[in-house]
Amino acid sequence: xxxxxxxxxxxxxxxxxxxxxxxxxxxxxxxxxxxxxxxxxxxxxxxxxxxxxxxxxxxxxxxxxxxxxxxxxxxxxxxxxxxxxxxxxxxxxxxxxxxxxxxxxxxxxxxxxxxxxxxxxxxxxxxxxxxxxxxxxxxxxxxxxxxxxxxxxxxxxxxxxxxxxxxxxxxxxxxxxxxxxxxxxxxxxxxxxxxxxxxxxxxxxxxxxxxxxxxxxxxxxxxxxxxxxxxxxxxxxxxxxxxxxxxxxxxxxxxxxxxxxxxxxxxxxxxxxxxxxxxxxxxxxxxxxxxxxxxxxxxxxxxxxxxxxxxxxxxxxxxxxxxxxxxxxxx
Amino acid sequence: xxxxxxxxxxxxxxxxxxxxxxxxxxxxxxxxxxxxxxxxxxxxxxxxxxxxxxxxxxxxxxxxxxxxxxxxxxxxxxxxxxxxxxxxxxxxxxxxxxxxxxxxxxxxxxxxxxxxxxxxxxxxxxxxxxxxxxxxxxxxxxxxxxxxxxxxxxxxxxxxxxxxxxxxxxxxxxxxxxxxxxxxxxxxxxxxxxxxxxxxxxxxxxxxxxxxxxxxxxxxxxxxxxxxxxxxxxxxxxxxxxxxxxxxxxxxxxxxxxxxxxxxxxxxxxxxxxxxxxxxxxxxxxxxxxxxxxxxxxxxxxxxxxxxxxxxxxxxxxxxxxxxxxxxxxxxxxxxxxxxxxxxxxxxxxxxxxxxxxxxxxxxxxxxxxxxxxxxxxxxxxxxxxxxxxxxxxxxxxxxxxxxxxxxxxxxxxxxxxxxxxxxxxxxxxxxxxxxxxxxxxxxxxxxxxxxxxxxxxxxxxxxxxxxxxxxxxxxxxxxxxxxxxxxxxxxxxxxxxxxxxxxxxxxxxxxxxxxxxxxxxxxxxxxxx
Numbered sequence: 001x002x003x004x005x006x007x008x009x010x011x012x013x014x015x016x017x018x019x020x021x022x023x024x025x026x027x028x029x030x031x032x033x034x035x036x037x038x039x040x041x042x043x044x045x046x047x048x049x050x051x052x053x054x055x056x057x058x059x060x061x062x063x064x065x066x067x068x069x070x071x072x073x074x075x076x077x078x079x080x081x082x083x084x085x086x087x088x089x090x091x092x093x094x095x096x097x098x099x100x101x102x103x104x105x106x107x108x109x110x111x112x113x114x115x116x117x118x119x120x121x122x123x124x125x126x127x128x129x130x131x132x133x134x135x136x137x138x139x140x141x142x143x144x145x146x147x148x149x150x151x152x153x154x155x156x157x158x159x160x161x162x163x164x165x166x167x168x169x170x171x172x173x174x175x176x177x178x179x180x181x182x183x184x185x186x187x188x189x190x191x192x193x194x195x196x197x198x199x200x201x202x203x204x205x206x207x208x209x210x211x212x213x214x215x216x217x218x219x220x221x222x223x224x225x226x227x228x229x230x231x232x233x234x235x236x237x238x239x240x241x242x243x244x245x246x247x248x249x250x251x252x253x254x255x256x257x258x259x260x261x262x263x264x265x266x267x268x269x270x271x272x273x274x275x276x277x278x279x280x281x282x283x284x285x286x287x288x289x290x291x292x293x294x295x296x297x298x299x300x301x302x303x304x305x306x307x308x309x310x311x312x313x314x315x316x317x318x319x320x321x322x323x324x325x326x327x328x329x330x331x
Numbered sequence: 332x333x334x335x336x337x338x339x340x341x342x343x344x345x346x347x348x349x350x351x352x353x354x355x356x357x358x359x360x361x362x363x364x365x366x367x368x369x370x371x372x373x374x375x376x377x378x379x380x381x382x383x384x385x386x387x388x389x390x391x392x393x394x395x396x397x398x399x400x401x402x403x404x405x406x407x408x409x410x411x412x413x414x415x416x417x418x419x420x421x422x423x424x425x426x427x428x429x430x431x432x433x434x435x436x437x438x439x440x441x442x443x444x445x446x447x448x449x450x451x452x453x454x455x456x457x458x459x460x461x462x463x464x465x466x467x468x469x470x471x472x473x474x475x476x477x478x479x480x481x482x483x484x485x486x487x488x489x490x491x492x493x494x495x496x497x498x499x500x501x502x503x504x505x506x507x508x509x510x511x512x513x514x515x516x517x518x519x520x521x522x523x524x525x526x527x528x529x530x531x532x533x534x535x536x537x538x539x540x541x542x543x544x545x546x547x548x549x550x551x552x553x554x555x556x557x558x559x560x561x562x563x564x565x566x567x568x569x570x571x572x573x574x575x576x577x578x579x580x581x582x583x584x585x586x587x588x589x590x591x592x593x594x595x596x597x598x599x600x601x602x603x604x605x606x607x608x609x610x611x612x613x614x615x616x617x618x619x620x621x622x623x624x625x626x627x628x629x630x631x632x633x634x635x636x637x638x639x640x641x642x643x644x645x646x647x648x649x650x651x652x653x654x655x656x657x658x659x660x661x662x663x664x665x666x667x668x669x670x671x672x673x674x675x676x677x678x679x680x681x682x683x684x685x686x687x688x689x690x691x692x693x694x695x696x697x698x699x700x701x702x703x704x705x706x707x708x709x710x711x712x713x714x715x716x717x718x719x720x721x722x723x724x725x726x727x728x729x730x731x732x733x734x735x736x737x738x739x740x741x742x743x744x745x746x747x748x749x750x751x752x753x754x755x756x757x758x759x760x761x762x763x764x765x766x767x768x769x770x771x772x773x774x775x776x777x778x779x780x781x782x783x784x785x786x787x788x789x790x791x792x793x794x795x796x797x798x799x800x801x802x803x804x805x806x807x808x809x810x811x812x813x814x815x816x817x818x819x820x821x822x823x824x825x826x827x828x829x830x831x832x833x834x835x836x837x838x839x840x841x842x843x844x845x846x847x848x849x850x851x852x853x854x855x856x857x858x859x860x861x
Binding site: 032033036037038060065066069072073077157162164165192195196197198199200203204206207208209211212213214231232327328331 | 358374432433436437440441442443458459461539540541542543544545546552556559560561562650651652715716719807816819820821822826827828830
């Protein structure tokens with residue numbers, strides 16, 4: 001029996017693959033699709049490492065919605081220097097976590113072109129998009145032109161994501177609030193009659209339910225149809241831009257206070273705004289770049305650009321739980 | 332001699348169960364007042380009620396479908412195909428739940444196979460299946476075959492003499508069922524019900540996707556949401572204790588009765604059922620077996636057909652990402668399979684060695700099986716916290732994933748091994764004493780008699796680990812993916828064709844491993860038995 005215990009320990013030891021290296025290593029926590037073989041991660045890593053003679057370790061922590069939670073959970077034990085992938089609805093929570101420090105980039109306003117003014121000194125935006133309802137234009141005729149039409153007139157089967165567990169889900173919650181304010185609860189009650197499923201994350205609603213033909217529309221991004229065009233040459237999907245406007249989602253990166261590589265981390269934030277980084281965002285992360293928009297892939301020319309809606313991030317952080325309660329009561 | 336190992340094993344299990352709770356408790360900030368507000372929240376009460384409600388109906392319906400299916404299979408068990416059907420019944424239980432979810436939508440959805448051909452949405456005036464309907468369908472597809480296999484095994488254990496007596500008493504077809512077969516099924520009905528109830532009570536992936544509304548959620552999903560998205564460990568732990576309390580009652584009753592059953596074996600004894608050759612009954616049995624097989628195995632059939640229809644997707648098949656994920660999945664599942672088989676065997680030996688000392692035996696049994704009532708989310712999260720900065724070291728990732736998977740599978744391994752090993756041990760105990768054979772040599776001698784069970788434990792635990800998504804979701808990183816985590820990553824990168832391929836690949840490979848090992852056992856059985 002003793003031999004078996006020893007054998008077990010050895011088997012476990014042999015299953016490891018620990019590695020080490022000598023160059024400076026910048027560790028970035030991000031979400032999983034960013035680092036996938038088809039995401040921007042591998043290309044960015046290659047260019048950054050060559051340009052700055054350093055190692056870039058991109059760690060896919062989880063989905064974008066749990067990224068901040070995991071960093072707060074790790075606290076001071078976190079090995080991350082930079083966090084990339086938080087969005088505007090988490091901006092205030094990220095600031096209040098007191099885990100991030102100011103970057104050293106100057107004249108940011110002149111470097112970036114966003115539909116809204118960027119006001120944070122801690123974070124650098126790297127891409128943005130708009131939440132939208134996506135539908136199959138071969139199967140669903142007469143899409144609604146406004147949120148009002150969708151709620152009150154359109155006969156439709158919708159799939160959305162849970163605002164407690166998903167970035168677009170929280171986006172819709174704030175979108176409804178931005179349009180309807182105090183009467184959002186009543187509008188949710190009407191909208192809920194058209195919702196066939198509320199999934200925990202985007203992947204389940206988009207892939208398992210919408211693409212399977214279960215729902216006529218899915219909550220996603222205005223840029224989603226571009227992915228179908230670029231990867232499948234499929235022109236059957238369109239996103240709706242509403243007359244009231246679509247809620248904007250800006251993703252950003254920031255340096256953690258306990259980073260041991262502040263200089264290199266700042267270089268990475270500067271690198272984010274270069275063409276090397278920005279030019280690959282539309283085709284790999286399926287979002288708009290924040291700087292140069294002249295060289296977008298052809299598929300982007302077919303997309304409509306909506307009016308950007310946004311609620312003050314501190315108001316979102318202060319009222320999120322109340323709005324979620326309102327949504328739950330309307331369910 | 333065995334006391335040393337008994338203490339070592341007890342300490343090992345206590346440690347690995349306690350460790351994650353230390354992690355979670357280190358993050359707790361106990362606030363009695365907010366907990367009171369939380370308990371009185373109607374949403375939480377609704378979720379607790381729904382969790383109970385869906386688990387109860389899932390278990391009832393699974394058992395109700397399994398009983399006629401098992402009776403028909405038992406009547407026609409001389410047919411060669413029956414043993415394969417019973418084997419697939421075991422496989423349904425180990426299919427990754429994310430694949431069941433995918434198949435339920437593709438088969439039972441408004442655009443699914445059944446509605447396209449039978450238009451049942453319009454006939455039954457269904458607007459959507461999402462919610463209780465979809466959850467019940469998925470739970471039935473997972474658990475009814477499992478229950479069928481367990482009931483079939485019970486029926487198979489009916490001695491031939493009983494049927495001879497029933498024939499001499501001229502018992503009718505229904506008399507035979509009511510007086511002989513149902514009482515045999517009833518012996519284990521509650522334990523089967525309890526296990527299915529507990530599994531559905533802890534349901535996660537199925538409820539997450541098919542729940543439809545935030546009101547149709549389970550405690551497990553709420554724990555996941557509070558712990559991971561709100562970082563509210565007070566609420567997560569509180570819900571976890573409610574879950575443990577309710578499950579413990581059912582698991583305790585279920586496991587208490589389960590100790591003596593040959594649940595996981597297909598051990599077809601050949602004899603002719605008295606009503607096997609009645610033409611009408613034969614016809615009804617064939618129709619029943621055909622319909623229930625098509626229904627219950629439809630997810631497997633669908634995913635395999637879909638996999639071969641789509642063909643090989645070169646974009647993903649020849650990428651390093653796919654090979655790394657496949658390698659990690661295989662390494663994790665094979666090592667887990669080995670550990671579960673070896674540790675399961677060791678603990679079973681300890682249980683048998685201590686069969687005269689009821690207190691020690693029961694405490695070891697309870698300790699190893701108590702893990703089943705703990706939320707995998709809480710357990711994984713606890714280890715995530717405990718690991719600290721080591722959580723991104725792949726060595727620790729491998730270690731912890733294998734450890735957590737093993738701990739959750741060892742109770743099943745004991746269930747599979749205990750009864751057989753106990754019988755063999757007691758049967759030959761006199762020889763051991765007469766020839767003064769050392770315990771270690773004695774086990775080496777009787778090893779060949781239980782190696783089929785061990786093979787089954789290996790296949791069972793490897794396949795379940797191969798499809799795990801809950802535990803890996805806490806420990807994956809860009810250098811460390813398994814096939815199920817790669818599947819989700821592909822979807823989130825809009826690579827839908829590749830995702831379909833990976834889903835099919837997971838199922839087909841699991842099926843091959845499971846089916847091969849589950850059926851290889853037959854060749855080694857005595858001639859009297861198939």
